[in-house]
Amino acid sequence: MEKLKVLIIEDEWVVAKDIQVCLESYGYAICGIAATCKAALAMAAADQPDLALVDIILQEDECGIATAEELQKHYDLPIVFLTAFSTPEIMERAKKTAPAGYLLKPFRDKELITTIELALHKHQLLATIQKAKQDWEQTFDAMPDMVAIIDDQFRITRLNRTMADRLHVNPDEVIGRHCYQVIHGSDQPPADCPHTAMLANGRAHSMEMEEKTLAGHFQFIAAPIKDVDGRSNGSVHIIRDISERKQAEQQQKKSQAMLQAVIDGVTDAVTVIGIDYRILLANRISRAVHGDASLAVLPEFCYQHLHEQGSPCTGTEHPCPMQEVLRLKTPVTTIHHHPAKNGKLCPVELIASPLLDDEDNLVGIIEVGRDISERLRLEKERREMEIRLFQQQKDDSITTLAGGIAHDFNNTLTAVLGNAELAQMKTEPHGECGQHLQLIINAAQHMAHLTSQLLAYAKGGKYRTEFLHLNEIIAETMALAYKGKASGNKVISNLAADLGPVQADASQIRQMLVNIFNNAFESMIKEPGVLTVRSMNVVHDLAFETTMGRRCPAGEYVRITVSDTGTGVPDDLRQKIFEPFFSTKFIGRGLGLAAASGIANNHGGCILLDPAVAGMGATFQILLPRAKEVARPQPARRVKPGVLDILVVDDSREILDLLQTMLVAHKFTVTTCDNGPAALEFIRGGAPCDLVILDVQMPTMSGSEVYAKLKQLRPGIRILVNSGYDQESALADIDLEKDDRFLRKPFRFAEILLHISQMTARNTDHDKNDD
Incomplete structure (x- = not known):
């Protein structure tokens, strides 16, 4: 087995020879001992080593780190640095060469051998990893499909050659950019983006679409990339050209x-x-x-x-x-x-x-x-059409009648009622004449109520609309009806706290609710029961048909559900209960539910009667269109509007605009500056300013410097300092006065108002005393 060769770069000959003896005793071959960079490069060229031991400080102040850099530049070999001392600067520079190891002189033989073996093993592992990386990259780039790695922020972290060529881009130019910008040329993901769906549930998703930027039809596949905890933090995004298949x-x-x-x-x-x-x-x-x-x-x-x-x-x-x-x-x-x-x-x-x-x-x-049977079908349709036409004609007749009553009958009632009241003012209230006049007044009011009920059915009585929050009106009218007719009955209410507003006539909505509640209580006269009232926001995606055959459009509605445990409504009467003058009660006038239905219809809504269930009473649903009213934020503590001039200093235009909008909405006078010098110039100009909201981290002039100069220009001015850092770090250079406050970002506007209220408490109290 061939021995591993080591190049020793050490300017102290004794140390170098000692290292040589040690290495040779452990079976290593020494390909040379060099004291200079030039000599080391020459020895490496003559007999390429497997590893180099490099002293960081060589003779004549020559740097071993530079020698190591040259060796790595020309040869693929691990470097082990030797040094008798180290400084942070030297170690930082040495790290940049990615050495395989360090040895601090003096060291023992075992330390040397262990470091060399670990360095060689590490180098071998890195070579294996590099080879695997190259193989993976070659495979990645050889794929015929366009492939990209996309993180959970829709940023491209890698793409293969096929995608780069198809998009006509340099891969380095698109790394870090959003995938939908690069691939689709848009500022947001497409509607059915598989990456969006994958992030939502952690499963692979795909979609097919025509992509104009790529000139064809493509299948987009997003397969999840999961971390050690199993959470999806990105996807392998595959784009497959299916244009030919789509054409077929x-x-x-x-x-x-x-x-x-x-x-x-x-x-x-x-x-x-x-x-x-x-x-x-x-x-x-x-x-x-x-x-x-x-x-x-x-x-x-x-x-x-x-x-x-x-x-x-x-x-x-x-x-x-x-x-x-x-x-x-x-x-x-x-x-x-x-x-x-x-x-x-x-x-x-x-x-x-x-x-x-x-x-x-x-x-x-x-x-x-x-x-x-076509002829029979047409005849059936003709009969149904005649019935609908009759219903429409009946409704039109009642509308015409109601219009005449509203004009003539109410005029007459006004004269009767008014004159009776004038006469009553001139008589003894408890006398016989006064009592007769009161009976006239009561009768006139009763007739006026009947007229309004009929008019409500025909035209809805929608005279003056405003934005209404129905929970308060529900509670008010339910209490009124309960007081009058609910003896022995139990009332349960479940009203949604986030119930949306409606645009309606308040008096008519009250009338509608009273009629519905009264009908429910009257159905429980024989046996006391339970009235349940609920309110909630609902959305109807499709148009729907009401109990009376009227169609309501799709949209957002406020729904009030009124359920009772009374006698209920039989199926054969369901189509009649909303008709005027129809009543199941001997003393009934048949206008209560008809008027309620007319009011709901004229407000763009409707009243539905749920299917009858034996022994379960009746359930009415009142649906009114939800209005688009923007809710105004409520401050935690009210500051008297119009008494404070506030200067907001922040280098972020978004924060400036946000605070200005919110503060102006609360009637404060607001001036904004996006840098310190502009704020100081504003104060120097003598403009009124009761409080400054100051950001600490700003370019041009730091917040601490602005704070100090503001105090010099206007001693005692209140300053609310804010920062994204913690209070200790943000106020390290600021000596915050006792009347000033610190607020950490991000903050709620209620917090801003609370601080303003506390910082200006004396001014506010003074204003209250003035009032």
């Missing part, structure tokens, strides 16, 4: 679409059925047999689709077209009864023709079905 698929789709378009043009139902009863193709009319012409996935077998049964037709009720064609080998005509979308059976004439392959083998049938 598109051509196939075009051919299939052409065939589909041809049979869709047929006005009868066309269904192609295989010999095993499987549906191979169906046109638009066939797909609409059960009411959905856009049905994308049909049942697998014809008897499932056309007859809604689990096995082929037996032929006892009517001949099966497939069995007849198999038997006769000719077209057949038969009459079937297929389930229609209304749940009934409709007569269908079926004409089935043999479907043959290229060798004239029977492989299925082409079945054409014609619905001979």
Whole structure:
């Protein structure tokens, strides 16, 4: 076995010879002893060593580190530094050469041998790792797919040659950039980004899309890269060109679409059925047999689709077209009864023709079905249309009536009520005449209430809208109704704290709620029960139909659910309870629920009645469109607005804009400066300033210097110092006065307000005394 060769670079001959003797005794060969860099390079060129022992300080102040750098530049060998002393500067420079080891003189033979063996082993490991790295990189770059490594911040950390060439970029230029910028040319990931989905659940995801920057269709695959704890911190992003496959698929789709378009043009139902009863193709009319012409996935077998049964037709009720064609080998005509979308059976004439392959083998049938109940269906639709028209005409008549009442009847009631009250003012309240006048007033108010109820049904009574938070109104009206009619009943409320606002007429909303609550309490007169009221925010993704057949659009709603344990609403009365003048109570006027429904409708909402459940009472859902009102932040402690001039000093424009917007919203006078000199110039100009919000870390002039000069220019000025560092580090150069405060970023605005309140407490108290 060939001995390992060591080059000794040491200017002290005795030390070098001692090292030589030691190494040779352990089986190493010495290829030379050099005292200078030049000699060392010459010896290495003549007999390339496996390792070099290099003294850091050579003769005539020549540096062994430079010698090591030259050896590493020309030869791949490990370096072990020898030194009698070391300084931080020398050690720092030595580290840059990535030596395999250090030995501090004097050292023992075993220390020397151990260090050399470890250095050689380390060098061998590094060589193995480097070889594996090269093999991996060659494999990575040889992949025909575009491959990139992307971290959890969507930054590219590596990409292969295929991707670089396809993107026409230098790999080093895109490292660290966001993948969606480089690949898609956008400022955010695409909607179905597999990397986004992978980060969400830690599983591999893929998507297909056309990418214009790459001029083709591609499959994007994101496979997770996980750390030792199993958390996904990035992905292997594979981009595979599927343009040819997509072109073939598109051509196939075009051919299939052409065939589909041809049979869709047929006005009868066309269904192609295989010999095993499987549906191979169906046109638009066939797909609409059960009411959905856009049905994308049909049942697998014809008897499932056309007859809604689990096995082929037996032929006892009517001949099966497939069995007849198999038997006769000719077209057949038969009459079937297929389930229609209304749940009934409709007569269908079926004409089935043999479907043959290229060798004239029977492989299925082409079945054409014609619905001979079309005339009946049209008549049914006409009757339904007449009913809807009648309902619309009835509603229009009531609306016209309500409009006339609102104008004429209310005018008359106003005169009656007003004159009665005038007369009452001139009479003895407890006298006989005064009592009769009070009866007139009560009757007039009762009639006015009836009028408003009818008007609410017809027009909703929406006169003056404002942003309302319904929880307070719910609690108020529920208490009012409970006080009047809820003796012995229990009330449970669960109102969402984050309930969104609505834009509505407050008085009409109160009227609507009172009517609903009263109806619930009246249903529990015979046996006291429980009234449950809930409120919450809901989103309807699709338009929906109300109990009265009205359609409400999709969108965000505030939902109030009112449930009682009363008598409930029978199914045969569900369509009538919201009609005016319909009541199940002997003394009822039939306007309460009608008016409530009208108010909800006129506010863009509706009232729904949940399906009846025996013994469970009734549940009404009130839906009102959620308004887009921006909630105003509430400070932790209120500072009197308009009494403070505040200077904000920060080099971050985002923070300046944020604080200015918030403080101005609280009626403070705010001036912003993005550097220290500008702030000092502002103060020198004599502008009013009660408080300064000062950032510590700023360019041009540090926050500590600005703080000191502000105190010189205006002694006693209050300063709220803030920093992203901890208080001790941030205030290391600042002697913070007792009236000043420190606030660490990030902070809540409530904290800012609290500090302002505390720092200006005396001023605030003085203002209160002035008030």
